[in-house]
Amino acid sequence: MDGTTYLSDYRPYPFTLDRVALTFRLSPRATRVTAALSLSPREAGTPLHLDGEQIKLISLALDGTPLTPADYLLTETGLTIHPAALPEGAFTLQTEVEIAPEENTALEGLYMSKGMYCTQCEAEGFRKITFYPDRPDVMARFHVRIEGDAPVLLSNGNPAGQGPGWAEWDDPWPKPAYLFALVAGDLVATHGTFTTMSGNKVDLNIWVRPGDENRTEFALGALQRSMKWDEETYGREYDLSLFNLVAVDDFNMGAMENKGLNIFNSKLVLASPETATDLDYERIEAVIGHEYFHNWTGDRITCRDWFQLCLKEGLTVFRDQSFTTDVRLGPVKRIDDVIALRGRQFREDAGPLAHPPRPDHYREINNFYTSTVYEKGAEVVGMLKTLVGAGGYRKALDLYFARHDGQACTIEDWIKVFEDSSGRDMSQFKRWYTDAGTPHLKVTENFNNGTYTLEFTQETKPTPGQPEKPPRLIPIAVGLLSPNGDEVVPTTILEMTEATQSFTFTGLATKPVPSILRNFSAPVVLERETSAQEQAFLLAHDTDLFNRWEAGRNLARATLIAMSGGAEPDSAYLDAIGTLTAGTTEPAFRALALRLPGEDEIAQALFAAGATPDPEAIHRARRTLMRAMAQRHEAALAATYDACAVPGPYTPDAGPAGLRSLRLACLGLLSTLDGGARAKRLFTEATNMTESLGALGVLVAAGDAARELAAFRERWQGNALVMDKWFLTQLSLCPPGQAAELAETLAADPLFDWKNPNRFRSVMGGLSANHAGFHRADGAGYRFYADWLIRLDPVNPQTAARLSTAFETWRRYDPARQALIRAELRRIADTPALSRDLSEMTARLLG
Ligand code: PHE
Ligand code: ZN
Numbered sequence: 001m002d003g004t005t006y007l008s009d010y011r012p013y014p015f016t017l018d019r020v021a022l023t024f025r026l027s028p029r030a031t032r033v034t035a036a037l038s039l040s041p042r043e044a045g046t047p048l049h050l051d052g053e054q055i056k057l058i059s060l061a062l063d064g065t066p067l068t069p070a071d072y073l074l075t076e077t078g079l080t081i082h083p084a085a086l087p088e089g090a091f092t093l094q095t096e097v098e099i100a101p102e103e104n105t106a107l108e109g110l111y112m113s114k115g116m117y118c119t120q121c122e123a124e125g126f127r128k129i130t131f132y133p134d135r136p137d138v139m140a141r142f143h144v145r146i147e148g149d150a151p152v153l154l155s156n157g158n159p160a161g162q163g164p165g166w167a168e169w170d171d172p173w174p175k176p177a178y179l180f181a182l183v184a185g186d187l188v189a190t191h192g193t194f195t196t197m198s199g200n201k202v203d204l205n206i207w208v209r210p211g212d213e214n215r216t217e218f219a220l221g222a223l224q225r226s227m228k229w230d231e232e233t234y235g236r237e238y239d240l241s242l243f244n245l246v247a248v249d250d251f252n253m254g255a256m257e258n259k260g261l262n263i264f265n266s267k268l269v270l271a272s273p274e275t276a277t278d279l280d281y282e283r284i285e286a287v288i289g290h291e292y293f294h295n296w297t298g299d300r301i302t303c304r305d306w307f308q309l310c311l312k313e314g315l316t317v318f319r320d321q322s323f324t325t326d327v328r329l330g331p332v333k334r335i336d337d338v339i340a341l342r343g344r345q346f347r348e349d350a351g352p353l354a355h356p357p358r359p360d361h362y363r364e365i366n367n368f369y370t371s372t373v374y375e376k377g378a379e380v381v382g383m384l385k386t387l388v389g390a391g392g393y394r395k396a397l398d399l400y401f402a403r404h405d406g407q408a409c410t411i412e413d414w415i416k417v418f419e420d421s422s423g424r425d426m427s428q429f430k431r432w433y434t435d436a437g438t439p440h441l442k443v444t445e446n447f448n449n450g451t452y453t454l455e456f457t458q459e460t461k462p463t464p465g466q467p468e469k470p471p472r473l474i475p476i477a478v479g480l481l482s483p484n485g486d487e488v489v490p491t492t493i494l495e496m497t498e499a500t501q502s503f504t505f506t507g508l509a510t511k512p513v514p515s516i517l518r519n520f521s522a523p524v525v526l527e528r529e530t531s532a533q534e535q536a537f538l539l540a541h542d543t544d545l546f547n548r549w550e551a552g553r554n555l556a557r558a559t560l561i562a563m564s565g566g567a568e569p570d571s572a573y574l575d576a577i578g579t580l581t582a583g584t585t586e587p588a589f590r591a592l593a594l595r596l597p598g599e600d601e602i603a604q605a606l607f608a609a610g611a612t613p614d615p616e617a618i619h620r621a622r623r624t625l626m627r628a629m630a631q632r633h634e635a636a637l638a639a640t641y642d643a644c645a646v647p648g649p650y651t652p653d654a655g656p657a658g659l660r661s662l663r664l665a666c667l668g669l670l671s672t673l674d675g676g677a678r679a680k681r682l683f684t685e686a687t688n689m690t691e692s693l694g695a696l697g698v699l700v701a702a703g704d705a706a707r708e709l710a711a712f713r714e715r716w717q718g719n720a721l722v723m724d725k726w727f728l729t730q731l732s733l734c735p736p737g738q739a740a741e742l743a744e745t746l747a748a749d750p751l752f753d754w755k756n757p758n759r760f761r762s763v764m765g766g767l768s769a770n771h772a773g774f775h776r777a778d779g780a781g782y783r784f785y786a787d788w789l790i791r792l793d794p795v796n797p798q799t800a801a802r803l804s805t806a807f808e809t810w811r812r813y814d815p816a817r818q819a820l821i822r823a824e825l826r827r828i829a830d831t832p833a834l835s836r837d838l839s840e841m842t843a844r845l846l847g
Contacts, residue, residue, distance in 0.1 A: 002363075003363050003836065004361050004362070004363050005306075005361060005362055005363070005365075006360065006361045007305070007307040007358075007359075007360040007361065008360070010304070010305050010307075012042070012137065013042075013133055013135065013137060013138050014041060014042050014043055014046040015039045015040060015041050015042060015046075015048060015133070016039065016040050016042060017037055017038065017039055017133060017138050017139075017140040018038045018039075018040070018140060018141065019037075019038040019140060019141050019142075019143070020035065020036070020037055020038075020132075020140045020141070020142045020143070021035070021036040021142075021143045021144075021145075022034070022035050022130065022142065022143070022144045022145070023144075023145040023146075023147070024110075024144070024145070024146045024147065024148070024182060025147045025148070026101075026117055026146065026147065026148030026149075026150070026184055027148075028100070028101060028102035028112060029100045029102055029103070030098055030099075030100060031098065031099050031100070031101055031110065032058070032096060032097070032098055033055075033096070033097050033098075033099065033129055033130045034094065034095065034096045035093075035094070035095050035096075035097075035130045035131070035132070036092050036093070036094050037092065037093045037095075037132070037140075038090065038091075038092050039090065039091060039092070039093060040089060040090035040091070041086065041088075041089075044088065045083045046083060047080050047081060047082055047083050048080065048081040048083075048086060048093070049078060049079070049080045049133070050078055050079045050080075050081075050093075050131040050132055050133060051077065051078045051124070051126075051127035051131070051132060051133065051134040051135075052077070052078045052079055052097070052127050052130070052131040052132070053076065053077055053078075053127050053128050054099070054109075054128050055097040055098070055099050055127075055128060055129070055130065055131070056097055056098040056099070057074060057079070057095065057096075057097055057131070058096040058097055058098055059094075059095070059096045060072065060079075060093075060094070060095050060096075061093075061094040061095075062081075062085065062086070062087075062091055062092070062093055062094075063087070063091050063092055064092075064094070067081070067085060071084075071085035072085065078127070078131065079095075079131045081093075095130060095131050097129075097130055097131065099128065099129065101117055104128075105755060105795045105796055106795070106796050106797060106798065107120060107250055107251065107252050107757070107796060107798070107799075108120050108121075108125040108128060108252070108798060109121070109125045109126070109127075109128030109129050110128070110129050110182065111250075113248045113249050113250035113251070114209065114248075114249050114250070115185060115186070116150075116183065116184065116185030116186070116187065116209070116248065117148070117150070117182065117183065117184040117185060118181075118182070118183045118184075118185075118246065118248050118263060119180065119181050119182045119183070119258075119263070120251070120252065120253075120256060120263070121177060121178045121179070121180050121181070121258070122178040122179075122256060123178055123306055123309075123365045123366060123369075124178070124365060124366075125178070126177035126178060126180055129180075132177050133177075134177050134178075135176070135177075135305065136176040136178060136302050136303045136304065136305065136306065136408055137176070137303075137304045137305065137408040138176060138177070139174040139175055139176050139302070139406070139408060140174055140175070141171060141172065141173070141174050141175075142155075142156060142157070142169075142170075142171045142175065142180060143160070143168070143169070143170050143171075144156070144168065144169045144170075144171075144182065145166065145167075145168045145169075146166065146167050146168075146169075146182060146184060147165060147166045148165065148166075148184050149165065150184040150185045150186060151185075151186055151187075152183070152184065152185060152186070152187040152207065153166070153167035153183075153184045154167075154169070154181075154182065154183040154184070154207070154244055154246070154261055155167075155169035155171075155180075155181060155182050155183075155261065156169060156171040156175070156179070156180060156181055156258060156259045156260045156261050157169050157170050157171025157172060157173070157240060157259065157260050158170055158171070158172070158240055158241055158242060158260075159242065171259055171260065172240075173239065173240075173259060173299070173300070174406065175259050175299060175302070176302055176408065179257070179258050179259045179298075179299055179302075180258065181256070181258030181259075181261040181263055183207070183244075183246045183248075183261065183263065185209075186209070186210065187207040187208065187209060187210075187246070188207070188208060188209075188210050188213050189205040189206060189207050189208075190205070190206045190208075190213055190216040190217065190219075190220055191203065191204065191205055192204040192205075192206075192220045192223070192224060194223075194224050194227045194228075194238070194243075196227070196231065196237045196238055197231045197237055198237060200237075200238075200241070201241070202227075202238050202240070202241060202242065202243055203241065203242050203243070204220060204223055204224070204243050204245075205242075205243070205244050205245065206219050206220050206223070206245050206247070206269065207244060207245065207246040207247065208246075208247045208266070208269065208270065209247075209249075212247065212266070212270055214272065215269075215270040215271055215272045215275065215276075216247075216269065216270065218271045218281060218284060218285075218652065219245070219269045219270075219271070219284060219288060222284060222285040222288040222289065223243070223245065223288050223292060225285070225289075225327055226285075226288055226289040226292040226293065226323065227292065229289070229323050229326065229327060230292070230293055230296070230319075233322070233323075233326070234296070234319070234394075234397060235398070236293075236295075236296045236401070238295065239295070239300070240259075240260045242260060243260060243262075243292075244260060244261045244262070245261075245262045245263075245264060245269070245288070245291075246261065246262070246263050246264065247264050247265075247266040247268075247269035247270060248263060248264070248265065248266060249266050249720060249756065249758070250755075250756055250757065251263070251264070251265040251266075251757065251758075252757050252796070252798050252799050252802075253265065253369070254268055254287050255268050255287050255288075255290070255291050256291065257290075257291045257292075257294030257295070257298050257299060259295070259299050262291045262292070264287070264288075264291070265758065266721065267280070267721050267724070267758055268283060268284050268287045268288070269284065269288075270721060271284055271652075273649075273650035273652075273687070273688045273689065274687070274688065274689060275689055275716075275719060275721065275722050276652075276689055276721075277689050277690040277693055277694075277725075278652060278657035278660060278661065278690045279690075280689075281652035281657070282324070282328065282329070282652075282657070285324065285327075285328065286320050286321075286323070286324050287320070289319075289320045289323040289324070290316055290317065290319075290320040293316050293319045293320060293323070294312065294316050296401065297312055297315045297316045297319065298312035298313075298316060300401075300405055300406065301400070301401070301404045301405060301406075301407060301409055302407075302408045302409070303408060303409065303410075304408040304409055304410050305410075306362070306365045306368070307358055307359060307360065307362075308358065308409065308410050308411055309358075309365075309368060309369070309373050310357040310358055310373045310374070310376075310377030310380075310411070310433070311409060311410065311411055311414055313369075313373050313374045313377055314357060314373065314374065314376070314377020314378050314379075314380055314381050315377070315378075315381050315414075317374050317375060317377065317378035318377075318378040318381040318382055318385075321333065321337055321378060328654050329588070329654055330586075330654070331519075331545045331546065332545070332586065332588045332589050332592060332658075334519055334520060334545075334546050335545075335546060335549050335589075335592050336592070337375075338520045338546070339592075340375065341371070341375050341376070341379065341523060342601065342604075343598065343600065343601060344371035344375065345371040345372055345375045345376045345438075345523070346438050346523075346525070346604065347600070347604055347808065347809060348370060348371050348372055348805070348808065349372065349376075349436060349437050349438045349463070350438065350461075350604065350607070350608065351808040351809055351810075351811065352464060352808060352811070352844055352845050352846070352847045353370075353805065353808050353841075353844055353845065354372075354436040354437055354463035354464060355368070355370070355372055355436050355463075355464075356372070356433060356434050356435055356436045356466075357372055357373055357376050357377045357380060357432065357433050358411050358433045358434060360434075362840075363836060363840040364801070364836045364837045364840050366798050366801065366802075366837055367801055367802075367837060367840055367841060369802075372436070376523055379522070379523040380432045380433060380523075383429075383432065383475050383521070383522055384396075384418055384426075384429070386475045386477070386493060386521055387424070387429070387473075387475055387493075387495070388418060388421075388422045388424070392421065392422050395421045395422075396417050396418045396421040396422065397417075398421075399417050399420065399421045400414065400417045403417065404417075411430070411433050415429070415430055415433075428471075428472065428473045428497060429472075429473045431470065431472045431473075432472060432473075435460070435466060435469060435470075435472070436463035436464075436466055437460040437461055437462070437463040437466070437469060438460065438523065438524060438525055439458045439459065439460045439469075439472060439474065439522075439524045439525070440458070440459050440460070440461075440524065440525045440527055441456055441457070441458050441474065441476070441496075441517075441524045441525065441526050441527065442456065442457045442458075442459075442527045442528070443455065443456050443457075443516060443526070443527075443528050444529075445514060447508075447511040447512075450506060450507055450508050450509070451504060451505070451506050451508070452480065452504070452505045452506075452508050452511065452512055452514075453502050453503070453504045453505075454478065454494075454502065454503050454514060454516070455500065455501070455502040455503075456474075456476065456494075456496055456500070456501055456502075456503075457499065457500045458471055458472065458474060458496065458499060458500075458524070459499075460472075464844070464847065471496075471497065471498055471499045473495060473496070473497050474495075474496040474497075474522045474524060475493050475494070475495055475496075475521050475522055476493070476494040476495075476496055476516065476517060476521060476522065477491050477492070477493055477494075477516075477517060477518035477519060477521035477544075478491070478492055478494055478503075478514060478515065478516050478517075478518065479491045479492070479514075479515045479518055479542075479543065479544060480505060480508070480512035480513070480514055480515070481512060481513045481514075481515060481537075481538075481541060481542065481543075482509070482510060482512055482513075483510055483511075483512075483513065485537075485540075485541040487543050488508060488512055489505055489508075489512070491518050491544065493521070513534060513537060513538065515538060515542050515543075515544055515547045516528065516547075517547070517550075518544040518546060518547050519544060519546045519547075520546055520550075525608070530554075532555060532558075532570065532572040532573070532576075533572070535551040535552075535554050535555045535576070536551070536555065536572060536575070536576035537551075538550075538551035539551040539552045539555070539576055539579065539593075540576075540579050545589060548589075548593075549589065549592060549593050552576065552577065552580070552593045553593075553597060555570075555572070555573045555576055556573060556596050556597055556625075557597050557601070557602065557605055558570070558573075559573045559625060560596065560597065560602050560618070560621050560622060560625060561602060561605060561606060561609075563621035563624060563625060564602065564606070564613070564614060564617040564618045564620075564621040565617075569624065569625050569628035569629075574628060574629060574632040574633075577593070577594065577629060577633070578633060578636070580593045580594050581594070581633040581636040581637050581640060581666075582636045582639070582640065586658065587644065587658040587659050587661065587662040588654065588657070588658030588661055588662070590662050590665075591658065591661035591662040591664070591665045592661075594629075594662070594665040594666070594669070595665055595668075596622055596625060596626065598771070599615065599618045599619055599622060599771035599772060600771050600809075602618045602621075602622070603615065603618060603771065603809070603812055604809075604812070606618075606812075607809075607811075607812040612812070612813065612814050613812055613813065614814075615736070615771055615772040615775040615776075615813075616736070616772050616777075618771070618772065619736055619771065619772040623672070626668065626669050626672050627672040627673070629669050630669040630670055630672050630673050631673065633669075634670070634673060637666045637669055637670055638666075638670060640662065640663075640666050641663055641666040641667060641670060641678065644659045644660070644662050644663035644666070645659075645663065646659050646660060650687065650688040657690070660690050660691060660694070663691075664690075664691070664694040664695075664698075667679055667682065667694065667695065667698055668698050668701070671698045671699075671701075671702055672702075675704075676698070676699050676702050676704050679695045679698040679699050679702075680695075680699065680708070682694075682695040683695035683696055683699065683708050689722070689725075692712075693725055693729060695708075696708050696709070696712060696729055697729050697733050700729060700730050700733040700734055701733045701734070701735075703734070703735045703738075705730070709726070709730055712726055713726055717751065720756070720758070720759070721758070723751055723759075724758050724759060724761075724762040725762075727746055727751075727752070727759065727762035727763050727766060728762040728763075728765060728766040728769075729766070730742065730746075730766070731743060731746060731762075731763060731766030731767050731769075731770060731773075732765070732766040732767075732769035732770050733770070734770065734773070735773075736770055736771070736772035736773035736776065737773070737776070738773070739767055739770045739772075739773025739774065739776070739781060740767075740773065740776055740780035740781045740783075740784055741780075743763060743766075743767045743781070743784050744784065746763055747763060747784075747788070754788070754791070754792065755795055755796070757796065757799045760788075760792060760796075760799060760803075761799070761803070763788075764785060764788060764789075764803050764806070765803070767781060767784065767785060768785065768803075768806035774806065775813065775817060777816070777817070779817075779820035779824075782807075782820050782821055782824045783824065785806060785807075785824070786824035786825075786827055786828055789803060789804055789828055789838065790827075790828055790831050793831070793834060793835050793837075793838045794833065794835070797835030797836070797837040797838055798837055800835070800837065800838050801835070801837035801838045801840070801841045804828070804838060804841045804842065804845065805841070807821055807824070807825060807845055808845060810822065810825075810845070822846065825842050825845055825846050826842075826846070828842050829842040829843065829846065
């Protein structure tokens with residue numbers, strides 16, 4: 001009644017929709033869309049409801065006979081045809097509507113980006129294109145005709161003819177409307193091919209605007225690697241003769257898996273050594289993989305309703321993470337993923353927006369494309385794999401594809417596949433899908449007469465709407481080391497099912513050092529009282545790379561927490577990192593281990609421990625510790641910095657990228673001592689964006705980058721993606737006292753094209769990433785941020801709502817800051833005509 005949708009209200013659609021024929025006559029202000037829907041009722045006497053929003057109905061006919069106004073009801077949200085006007089059996093409904101893509105600034109439905117037409121239909125954008133049962137469980141075969149002047153006219157599936165001013169497309173695979181796509185414009189393609197494992201040749205095209213075609217080569221290779229990997233790892237083959245991928249500059253999200261026609265934010269396609277960083281290359285490959293993998297986990301098998309979103313997203317993120325691990329990064333990928341998970345998902349779980357991977361109600365589904373659905377959804381899949389083993393996982397997935405191909409499924413279907421293929425009862429495990437919140441795991445140890453016991457207690461704090469948290473099944477990977485560093489018990493999976501539970505190891509000569517939650521085997525917070533010596537020992541000796549990093553991270557976090565309360569840098573920590581500054585471990589690992597936890601992570605940890613974080617003190621502590629690290633290890637850091645220079649031309653491969661990453665980590669530390677001399681030199685000499693931007697960031701953080709920022713802008717002002725980095729870097733890294741003023745200055749810059757989501761996010765995301773700057777005590781950061789959310793909301797509600805999550809941590813801070821943030825949230829909430837997106841978010845944020 002209040003506009004909330006509930007999972008428990010799900011009912012199947014009372015009609016089947018077999019075929020859809022669409023014709024688009026494109027025009028920026030008056031595109032005509034005609035649709036013919038072949039429908040048949042599943043039950044007699046039900047009204048036919050079609051969703052439709054912001055579209056003008058021109059005509060409506062049933063089997064060729066126009067309907068009269070008495071036959072139907074037209075509202076703001078759709079069209080309902082009375083049962084009396086419907087025949088008993090199958091029929092075709094014909095509609096014609098008019099839409100104005102040029103006026104569509106929300107970037108949902110059919111819109112225009114730099115003169116090009118494109119669509120974004122997930123989740124509920126198709127209803128802004130034509131009247132339709134816009135729900136994922138209605139799967140139909142689409143035939144599309146496009147008429148327009150643009151030289152390139154694309155839709156899903158296979159080409160079915162073309163001529164001057166028109167093209168037709170036929171998609172043989174039934175699909176829900178959210179996977180529909182259309183692109184029309186002046187585009188150029190980079191071509192490639194792929195021969196599938198059963199010998200079908202597939203044409204691949206990466207479509208971009210003229211001028212961008214020299215930055216597509218990497219994307220094409222990434223697509224080919226993805227196709228190969230999915231065949232080798234999951235036995236999944238591509239199923240059309242053509243795969244098109246298009247880059248657009250105005251896009252709300254990262255990318256979209258439309259069948260046979262993936263549409264990408266151009267930042268996740270375009271790359272050259274001069275314009276893209278190593279991290280950009282890595283993300284491009286991961287997201288191209290992600291969207292490609294959706295062809296099976298999303299498109300062939302889709303979701304029954306939007307509550308099941310993590311069925312496709314959690315699984316597909318898990319797949320793309322495995323892909324990156326296999327083709328690129330190896331075990332350090334897990335560390336990257338856990339840093340991201342803690343930074344976003346744990347943060348979400350600890351605040352007013354906490355929700356389960358499968359929520360049971362929402363007002364605006366666009367607000368549920370969250371880290372919980374995506375990243376925690378992936379962790380849950382990873383735990384299933386841990387529980388049934390690699391072979392059991394492949395067996396389960398084979399069954400999933402065999403049983404559910406062509407269907408719209410639920411989490412229950414997914415769990416049943418694991419139960420049926422493994423013979424295990426997964427009902428307790430299912431809580432990971434239905435319960436919100438991050439379990440905290442406490443552990444104590446006991447050694448007696450060769451027997452070693454670990455006792456675990458799990459506890460999850462209440463989350464909005466879920467006061468009770470029954471125990472979950474937690475797979476805890478444990479290994480034991482002897483005091484001389486040998487591994488005496490290799491990795492073992494303990495399955496914890498009770499609130500408190502003990503596990504015993506026998507036959508040990510001496511008290512071992514435990515390595516718990518190896519490879520981060522479950523998304524939980526491990527709380528363990530332990531000594532700095534033991535952490536230092538694990539940092540030096542653990543055979544599990546993740547837990548080596550974790551030990552260093554724990555030391556760093558504890559040191560920073562103490563320092564933000566006034567303590568001196570901990571010499572045990574400074575000693576322990578000696579193995580990283582020199583040492584022989586993989587450079588990418590050393591780079592990760594030398595980077596201190598971010599300020600938000602420290603604030604999160606303080607809050608979890610019942611303390612109130614002081615943003616300025618945290619910032620100072622972090623800078624002070626960096627300087628202490630540099631002083632203690634200056635010679636080794638300088639030698640490593642020099643040794644990590646990569647000779648020869650740039651390649652984005654993991655080896656050289658790891659060296660650059662270590663080099664930049666050293667640079668950041670050394671810059672606290674050398675007055676920025678090395679960074680200035682590197683900025684001048686760099687021939688790739690990784691080092692150029694890395695040096696710039698170091699100088700910005702030191703408060704000495706005016707010349708470099710001007711030079712960078714001068715050189716790159718014509719390249720939107722690079723200029724996004726210019727905005728983001730200076731705002732996110734500048735001394736916090738300057739952030740709010742800098743944000744104002746940047747917002748007044750003629751290059752601040754605020755209706756472009758990437759540019760808007762660079763500024764807003766830059767400010768909120770500057771933890772102490774955003775949380776400045778006088779509230780200037782909050783005010784700037786709220787002003788711009790209010791301004792963006794009527795133009796692009798989805799992006800405004802998404803960015804409002806910067807405020808989700810407000811309960812962590814002191815009463816004065818809390819009051820300031822609450823006042824800004826109320827000001828947003830009270831704005832007249834606020835979108836459903838942003839009003840749902842402010843209501844939830846305020847709690
Ligand atoms: N389904 C897309 C993905 O994860 C994300 C997306 C959602 C894009 C909604 C646009 C709109 O791959
Ligand atoms: Zn996805």
